[in-house]
Amino acid sequence: MYLKYNGLLMLVKVPRKVSEIIKIFQSKGFEIYIVGGAVRDIIMGKDTYDWDFTTNAEPDEMLKILPHAHYTNDYGTVVIPNEKGKERPYEITTFRSEFGYSDTRRPDKVVWGKTLDDDVKRRDFTINALALKIAKKLQATDGLISIDCQLIDLFNGRKDLEHKLIRAVGDPNERFSEDALRLMRAIRIASELGFLIEDNTFKAIKTNAPLIHKISKERVRDEFLKILSSPHPYEGIMLLKNSSLLQEILPEMEKTFGVEQKSPERHHIYDVGTHSMLSLKFVAQRNSDPIVRLATLIHDIGKPTSYKKLESGVITFYNHEIIGANIAKRIADRLRFSKKQKEFLYTLVRWHQFSLDERQTDSAIRRFIRNVRLENITNIIDLRVGDRLGGGARETSWRLEEFKKRLIEAQKQPFSVRDLKIDGYDVMKILKLKPGPEVGKILNEIFKEVQDNKIENKREILLQKMKKITAGND
Helix, strand or coil: CCEECCCCEEEEEEEHHHHHHHHHHHHCCCCEEEECHHHHHHHHCCCCCCCEEEECCCHHHHHHHCCCCEECCCCCEEEECCCCCCCCCEEEEECEEEECCCCCCCCCEEEECCCHHHHHCCCCEHHHCCEEEEEEEEEEECCEEEEEEEEECCCCHHHHHHCCEECECCCHHHHHHHCCCHHHHHHHHHHHHCCEECHHHHHHHHHHHHHHHHCCHHHHHHHHHHHHHCCCHHHHHHHHHHCCHHHHHCHHHHCCCCCCCCCCCCCCCCCHHHHHHHHHHHHCCCCCCHHHHHHHHHCCCCHHHHCEECCCCCEECCCHHHHHHHHHHHHHHHCCCCHHHHHHHHHHHHCCCCCCCCCCCHHHHHHHHHHHCHHHHHHHHHHHHHHHHHCCCCCCCHHHHHHHHHHHHHCCCCCCHHHCCCCHHHHHHHHCCCCCHHHHHHHHHHHHHHHCCCCCCCHHHHHHHHHHHHHHHC
16 A cells, blocks of 8 residues: 555555445446545554445435445435445445534434535544545455545544544534534544544533433443443543543442542552552453453442541441442443343452452352352453552462462362253163152252262262162162
8 A cells, every 4th residue: 555645645455345336336427435434444554344435326326226235324325235244334325414413413404415525524533534536446466456546635634643633523512512422432433543632622522521411322332332342441431531421421430539548457559430440451451341341440339338437547348349239230221231241240340359368168169159150250350450450459469379279179160950960861861760859859969969079070970879869768
């Protein structure tokens, strides 16, 4: 790929399907441009997966020339299925101008435009208002087509890319009043790319932060989780906080800042909010799951409610994990999390304060695993490490390392009757029993002996034990 700034010429490699779409429109005399994130990614030298186009062809005209395309909305967007199946489809939108945003989300009126200028000036940020005009196809290599393009940059988006800035197109207050989801989208893109937000744009986010309540909770949730999933979640949440958006979408978190933890008999050196933010920063270095990252951010969210300062000066937060887990449920409900996401979040917050006492019994270790569930062991350990680092402690301790060893050993033992190497069919077949309570009684008795380490969970041993139990009962 090359870029000549004087003539803004670029040599771009695109998928064969992209080349075919362009060729169809040009052969019918229509203008067509590559727009949006694809242009941004191309300039930044990143892999491109989302291909969007804009054209002067109206939807009905597009449907006549595009096989297998369908019209998806009232805003001029025609979709072509991606040849790779599950990947994002190709979207082609008619030039348009938009008027009136009474719900701060969608235009009240859309008018088809005649020029590219009409279209790009309604876009959100300068780095998303770039377009590529396709000049000619050059050659095909490895399934990709090299095409000569002209970069069209009406709002200095290329310069903002170079300076790593998110800047609204035109008046930022107008852009955010048109679509309040752009408030979070600005921060999400900054978190994904490691960019800063231009001063006037950031001030407008802060001014318009209450507008986020005009947006559906599902859309807010999606942007929020994308921020947490990004390469820079700590910076993203800091942007949410400093822009006042965090107060709007996660007011419980705002209450943690300034809640002191530093006191005799406590290792903490930061207030609850600062500690939680740093914990997120550290957990993100080892775990990419957005729910784990969110759980780490809010793991101490019950501390403001449970805060007590004793006469000795010692600060306590008794049962903050239980209070916090219930708050986590309310947050999950408010942001329309799925049942699975909600249970995952609750579990991590509820059990994050697990004991590392080396005197714990094997039964206590197994009880912890049952509470957390096997599939969440790594996640809750990651949370604990983030918690330690975020509090100024070392990454691990001999107690934590010993606890992890005991977890591994405990997992070798069955946690329920279902984990036994025999089942109800074995009991009925060998002892010639019919389905009924007696089958479960025998299995439970065997399970108890395995759990107490009296016998091994091996099939032949369990079969012999089964016969002894029934013989004894006779």
